[in-house]
Amino acid sequence: MTHFAIENINVSAFDAMPSPEEIHARLPLSPAAASLVMNGREVLRNILDRRDRRLFVVVGPCSIHDPIAGLDYARRLKTLADEVSETLYLVMRVYFEKPRTTTGWKGYINDPDMDDSFRVDQGMQLAREFLLELAEIGLPAGTEALDPISPQYLGDLIAWTAIGARTTESQTHREISSGLSTPVGFKNGTNGDVAIAINAILSASRPHSFLGINGQGRTSIVRTRGNRYGHLVLRGGDGRPNYDTVSVQMAEQALGKAGLPRNIVIDCSHANSYKKPELQPLVMADVVNQVRLGNQSLVGMMVESNLVAGNQAIPEDLSQLKYGCSVTDACVDWESTEKMIRDAARLLHEVLPTRTG
Numbered sequence: 001m002t003h004f005a006i007e008n009i010n011v012s013a014f015d016a017m018p019s020p021e022e023i024h025a026r027l028p029l030s031p032a033a034a035s036l037v038m039n040g041r042e043v044l045r046n047i048l049d050r051r052d053r054r055l056f057v058v059v060g061p062c063s064i065h066d067p068i069a070g071l072d073y074a075r076r077l078k079t080l081a082d083e084v085s086e087t088l089y090l091v092m093r094v095y096f097e098k099p100r101t102t103t104g105w106k107g108y109i110n111d112p113d114m115d116d117s118f119r120v121d122q123g124m125q126l127a128r129e130f131l132l133e134l135a136e137i138g139l140p141a142g143t144e145a146l147d148p149i150s151p152q153y154l155g156d157l158i159a160w161t162a163i164g165a166r167t168t169e170s171q172t173h174r175e176i177s178s179g180l181s182t183p184v185g186f187k188n189g190t191n192g193d194v195a196i197a198i199n200a201i202l203s204a205s206r207p208h209s210f211l212g213i214n215g216q217g218r219t220s221i222v223r224t225r226g227n228r229y230g231h232l233v234l235r236g237g238d239g240r241p242n243y244d245t246v247s248v249q250m251a252e253q254a255l256g257k258a259g260l261p262r263n264i265v266i267d268c269s270h271a272n273s274y275k276k277p278e279l280q281p282l283v284m285a286d287v288v289n290q291v292r293l294g295n296q297s298l299v300g301m302m303v304e305s306n307l308v309a310g311n312q313a314i315p316e317d318l319s320q321l322k323y324g325c326s327v328t329d330a331c332v333d334w335e336s337t338e339k340m341i342r343d344a345a346r347l348l349h350e351v352l353p354t355r356t357g
């Protein structure tokens, strides 16, 4: 009798991963990290509930590829975070998973050696090590939840989560968000569609039951309670920005119509700056000006920033990588980051007391 392969025809291997509990046991959450993460989430919830009048800023590299440079960045950001803490709450952008338009490097977890060896097992452990060190430095982390299983490995170290423009409409990502322990920012679609993000916030606010894994790595029916801290992130789309007052007001109206809190974060990067990093300070200045003119729905901003401006292609010889420079989207450099955030903090100082509490 002839045997035909009938399943997994296009799968070349199943390589076992250590379970979340095994990785947690190797790299346990320290008491200091636990309290930093819990405090970070609480501040963010307070901002979204208007018990804290500050704005939060998720700022940092488009992606982490070199932990030494990433932590060098983090130490500088911590000094800046302390300096502006009266008006702005800084969360470091720690993106380990990159959604690609077609193909490309998918991030530090997927391919930590950047050589197509795809050591996800090592990447997950290295990502956890990075987050633990970041917590020791004293900064909360914000990340994109792209892989539906990663939160079981890293979720205890995350204070803010984004669902990206390419996955906001995905049921899987809405389900995961309904169970995440952090506030979740849903981006509008790459074509500028805000309605999908509003539907995502509504969906994630409800309980769901879906397939996932538990701490032992066993396939489980995950049953969630719903996450009431979903909010909208405007990132522009279809080559056009949407941080202007008219777009913001339309988004406010859409949130109100859906019965959702009017909580809007502006991503200063991506289509809001035509992917030109040098325009990000202008977007931030405009958002700050809208707050100064009385806008009450703008609660946060996002910036793609690194030690060095621009980006670089991943070279074959990794020793040729430029230190502190993005290997994904182009970023603003450290000096511009300091200036734009200091300017924002100074300008917001006088208006924060007049924001609705």
Ligand SMILES: O=C[C@H](O)[C@H](O)COP(=O)(O)O
Pocket (backbone or CB within 6 Å): 062, 098, 099, 100, 101, 102, 103, 104, 270, 328, 329
């Ligand atoms: O911020 C990151 C990128 O915009 C996103 O991962 C898409 O990148 P790509 O269009 O280069 O694939």
Ligand SMILES: C=C(OP(=O)(O)O)C(=O)O
Pocket (backbone or CB within 6 Å): 062, 095, 099, 144, 163, 164, 165, 166, 187, 235, 267, 270
């Ligand atoms: C992929 C990202 O953004 P977006 O989903 O808005 O394209 C990102 O911020 O890395």
